[in-house]
Amino acid sequence: MQIGYKLMAEGFGPKEIIRQAVRAERAGFDFVEMSDHYHPWLDVQGHSSFVWTVLGAVAARTERLGLATGVTCPTVRYHPAVIAQAAATLALVSDGRFTLGVGSGERLNEHVVGEPAFPATASERHERLREALEIIQLLWQGGYRSYRGRHLQVHDARVFDLPDEPPPIAVAAGGRKAARLAAEIGGGLFATEPRGELVDAYREAGGNGPRYAEVALAWAPDEAAAVKAAWETSRWSVLGWKVMSELPNPVNFEAAAATVREDDVRKAFACGPDPERHLAAVLPYAEAGFDRLALMNAGPDPDGFFEFFERELNPRLRSVAAPG
DSSP, X not given: OEEXXXXXXXXXXXXXXXXXXXXXXXXXXXXXXXXXXXXXXXXXXXXXXXXXXXXXXXXXXXXXXXXXXXXBOTTTTSOHHXXXXXXXHHHHHTTSOXXXXXXXXXXXXXXXXXXXXXOSSHHHHHHHHHHHHHHHHHHTTOSXXXXXXXXXXXXXXXXXXXXXXXXXXXXXXXXXXXXXXXXXXOSEEEESSOOHHHHHHHHHTTOOSOEEEEEEEEOOSSHHHHHHHHHHXXXXXXXXXXXXXXXXXHHHHHHXXXXXXXXXXXXXXXXXXXXXXXXXXXXXXXXXXXXXXEEEEOXXXXXXXXXXXXXIIHHHHHHHHSOO
């Protein structure tokens, strides 16, 4: 099992994100993953930098740290031919440390290129995602390629700079259908809940790649400060995927999260300074079969969290990750 750190692109500017990634490598994390958003979830977060520029800079500043998008939608705001080129380049400049995390997208980020570009139904989003992955993998075979699907096309395109081994593709799944897609055409699984049925569906469909999951934590020297910080910036995350995928702008998330209380956040995040509480939040993901766990810290002090991870949390997590 590998332990990763979620770079909160919505909460920090790009230079700070790069600094945190360098610090994460020094703290002992195995990888970092970064969301690919156009907007933050809430205006109070105040940031949303371009993931491909930031991860390229992180690759240049680190030596062993794995990199991943968590996750990119290669169907609306981007064309999959562009993502095929971007991911191949990042795999090259990182010496093979990059994993392409992909998903079917959220209206928050994809509507910006103009309605009705973002599909109204989940089934169409999955159709588009399947075609996008077919295009990406086709272009990674080299040479000039063309593709005509129901939703997406490529005309006589070639990615000239390709790594010897293409980067793994981890597909975000909120249900068994997407988990099967991850096995059929991806190289890994990506999830945000400790649901063993997703891993089971992935494996039953033949999936044998890495299985990523995000774990919600909020570290601070006391629980109240951790809860307050998580509520201020991350209360949107308790709304559920059906809400999160459909709202178009931060103001809509602000309205939707108006009834979320600090107690709701306390239930969703492991809050405070107790390492055993954070370990208890991680265990269900490990028991469900996920082997790439990205810690998503919504606390107010990133450097305090890194020190806490080095001193107290990492040794406990490694004991969980040990064989048996």
